[in-house]
Amino acid sequence: MKQKADIGLIGLAVMGENLVLNMESKGYTVAVFNRTVEKVDKFIEGRGAGKNFIGTRSIKELCESLKKPRKVMMLVKAGKPVDDFIEQLIPHLEEGDIIIDGGNTHFPDTTRRTKYVESKGLLYIGTGVSGGEEGALLGPSIMPGGSPAAWPHVKDIFQSISAKVENNVPCCDWVGEDGAGHFVKMVHNGIEYGDMQIINEAYHIMKDLLDMSADEMHEVFKKWNKGDLDSYLIEITRDILAFKDEDGEPLVEKILDTAGQKGTGKWTGITALDLGIPLTLIGEAVFSRCLSAQKDIRVKASKVLKGPKVNFTGDKLQFIADLEDAVFASKIISYAQGYDLMMEASKEYKWHLNYGGIALMWRGGCIIRSAFLGDIKKAFDRNPALENLLLDPYFKEKVEKAQAGWRRVAVAALSNGIPVPAMTSALNYFDGFRCERLPANLLQAQRDYFGAHTYERIDKPRGKFFHTNWTGRGGDTASTIYEV
Numbered sequence: 001m002k003q004k005a006d007i008g009l010i011g012l013a014v015m016g017e018n019l020v021l022n023m024e025s026k027g028y029t030v031a032v033f034n035r036t037v038e039k040v041d042k043f044i045e046g047r048g049a050g051k052n053f054i055g056t057r058s059i060k061e062l063c064e065s066l067k068k069p070r071k072v073m074m075l076v077k078a079g080k081p082v083d084d085f086i087e088q089l090i091p092h093l094e095e096g097d098i099i100i101d102g103g104n105t106h107f108p109d110t111t112r113r114t115k116y117v118e119s120k121g122l123l124y125i126g127t128g129v130s131g132g133e134e135g136a137l138l139g140p141s142i143m144p145g146g147s148p149a150a151w152p153h154v155k156d157i158f159q160s161i162s163a164k165v166e167n168n169v170p171c172c173d174w175v176g177e178d179g180a181g182h183f184v185k186m187v188h189n190g191i192e193y194g195d196m197q198i199i200n201e202a203y204h205i206m207k208d209l210l211d212m213s214a215d216e217m218h219e220v221f222k223k224w225n226k227g228d229l230d231s232y233l234i235e236i237t238r239d240i241l242a243f244k245d246e247d248g249e250p251l252v253e254k255i256l257d258t259a260g261q262k263g264t265g266k267w268t269g270i271t272a273l274d275l276g277i278p279l280t281l282i283g284e285a286v287f288s289r290c291l292s293a294q295k296d297i298r299v300k301a302s303k304v305l306k307g308p309k310v311n312f313t314g315d316k317l318q319f320i321a322d323l324e325d326a327v328f329a330s331k332i333i334s335y336a337q338g339y340d341l342m343m344e345a346s347k348e349y350k351w352h353l354n355y356g357g358i359a360l361m362w363r364g365g366c367i368i369r370s371a372f373l374g375d376i377k378k379a380f381d382r383n384p385a386l387e388n389l390l391l392d393p394y395f396k397e398k399v400e401k402a403q404a405g406w407r408r409v410a411v412a413a414l415s416n417g418i419p420v421p422a423m424t425s426a427l428n429y430f431d432g433f434r435c436e437r438l439p440a441n442l443l444q445a446q447r448d449y450f451g452a453h454t455y456e457r458i459d460k461p462r463g464k465f466f467h468t469n470w471t472g473r474g475g476d477t478a479s480t481i482y483e484v
Contacts, residue, residue, distance in 0.1 A: 004067040005031035005054050007157055009075065010085055012039045015129065016075035017047065018136035019102070019161070024051050026160045031056055031065040035076075059085075063092035069153055073100040075129075078109075086113060095121040098150045102129045106267055107179030107186060111349075114146045114178040123150035126178075128185020130366035131163065139163035141366035142172035143188070143358075145181025145351075163365025171364045176351035183271075183345055184358055187338050190268030190282040192367050193261070194334035195233050197285035197422040202327050203237070205409070209312050209416055210319065214250035218242040220320055228328050228398075231370030259289040268341070275344045280429050281334045284421040307417030319412070322405030326423055329402040333426035335376060336389035343387075356380030390433060399430065452479045 008031040009020050020030045031054040034040050044055040056062040063070055070093055074085050082101055089099055099117055101110065101124075110126030117124035124146045131140035142162045144151065151174045162172035175181045206212045206220065221238035225231070245251040265286040272279035291298075312319070339355060346353045359376035362368055379392040389395045410427055413420040432438060444455035452474065454465040467478040 003029060003054070005029045005065050006067060007031070007071045007073060007154075008033065008056075008062045008066050009073045010034070010059075010062070011075035012043050013075065014133050015102070015136050017043060018133055019075065019129070019140075020053065021047060021051075022137050022139070022161045023157065024048075024053060026157075028052070028157060028160075029054065031062055033057075033059065033062040059088045060092050063089065068094070068097070069123075070094070070097040071100065071154055071157075072098070073102050075102045078103045078105045082109070082113070086117065090117075090120050090122065093122055096123065098123045098125060098147075098153060100125040100127060100144075100150075100154065101182075102127050104128075104185065104189070104264055105182050106263070107183040109179075110146065110182045111179035118147060123147040123153075125150050125154065126182045127158075128181055128188065130185065130188055130362075130368075132367065135163065135365050139171070139365050141188075141361050141364065141369070143175050143181045143184045143361055144172070145175040145183070146178060148174070148177065163369075165360070165364040169360065171361045171366070173354070173357050173361060175358070175361075176346075176353050177349075178351075179349070180351045180353065183349075183351075184342065184353070184361075186264050186267050186271070187342055188362060188366060188368060189264035190279070190285075190341075191334055191338045192233075193265035193268075193285040193289075194282045194338075194422060195231075195331060195368055197281075197288050198327055198330045198334070198426075199233060199237055200288075201413075201420045201423055202323055203241075204418055205323060205413055205420070206320075209310060209412065209418055210316060211312075214241045214252060224324055224327075227324070228372065229324065229331075229370075231372065232367060233370075256295070257292055258295045259292045261286060261289050265289070268338075271345070272337075272341050275341065275348060277337070277341045277344050278429060278432075279337045279341055280425040281330065281337055281422050284425045288419075288421055308415065310416045310418070312412070312416070319409070322408045325402035325405030326409040329399050329406045329430070330423045330426040331372065332389065332395055332399055333429055334422075335372075336395070337429065339376075339389055355386075356384070388433070390430070403427075403430070452477065454478045 006028040007023065009016055010033050012032060012034040020032055023030050029052040032040055032043060033056045037057045040055045040057065044053055054065045056065055072089055074082060076082060076085060082103065082105060086099060099122060105126055114124040125144050126146050128143035129140050139162055142158050144158060158172045159170040162170045164170055175184050203217065206217050218238055218241035221234055221241060225234045225238055240252055243251045245254055265282065269279060269283045269286050342353055356377045359373045363373045375394055376389065379389060379394060380386055386392055390399060406427060410420065410424050447453040448455050448467060449470045452467055454467045456462060456464065457466060
């Protein structure tokens, strides 16, 4: 009898190829298929030579080569290609078989596909996979959601190929129903945008305000990576700053300052607006990329618009210590906002998210992996009903300790005309969050004045709404109340 594979994979691009090599190295036999079948031959004869792979040349052959219940994973471009492959797979699968989407899919699509695939008697998983090429090969962070009945069948494979942290704990666990896995991956990517922007602002300050060389900055990031900021992104920034071009000059300074985005950061911001969550830092990180893309007009503006002359006076070493505090405090805010979004989504979509477990999944393998995530896990261990990270004793202490340096950095950057949208929006959020009374009372009065939108009163029970005839010319008719 011909050998059957433990799992099948469609899509032998960078992530797919490395992920199947990871699976095979853990003792699994993998059937592979690619839309351009030449890639299958090339892989089987190249990196897959002599290993436990079954090369297939059609969807039918792929499905026939799998053990039951069949498990087929797609690592293809998000959107229509996923729907197309689902339609091609369904005729060749039986009740209880499992289709898995491992791409960067927008979570509403996964919710829709889960319902559709289940209506055909099959099971569906939409899973985030983070860690890039190296993570896929050596151990990524994996965030599965979809049909709960599918999880026991893929659990061993997913957890064996995922990254491991202390005590060999896998960076993979069941996230939740329908689109929950892809939602958590989306938020991961949003936080990634935020982390990167904070680091970039620190670099900008060091370079333009402190007039530091790439080698000097390298030493700072090297030091930071040994403390509270110990993380993958700080580590690679350290290495990037030390990397020299062929002429011996820092390569980073020769790279054009325009950045793109693939959508997950944007989706995170849009979802936050839909759910009424103040995801200010991640929003600023996305907008900063948009501004960077406007290179030509920025060049024109730089010749016309004048700001303050950059002039740093003070203790450089102390300021670098302040900058470390500003980066760390801003990072705490970014995660606090990201978790706020996940909590609201959990309520809205009736998911059962394990917040400490999510921190653990992000602890290794993924782009935002950091020592810091262990502290988030502990925070939810201490209080599973924690409403905001800033209310945890550890994070409260850290932010309060950091805020003096954080404020000094914000003032220095703004006074010298250096844009720090992530750091300042994080600080504004912190100040707003700890403010018992915000000026929204005036806002409500304005809305009622021009649109009869009504308001609540501090001397009356919540939920009771009032309208005032501010001009004496209006009537008693009030508009409907609208939510955030």
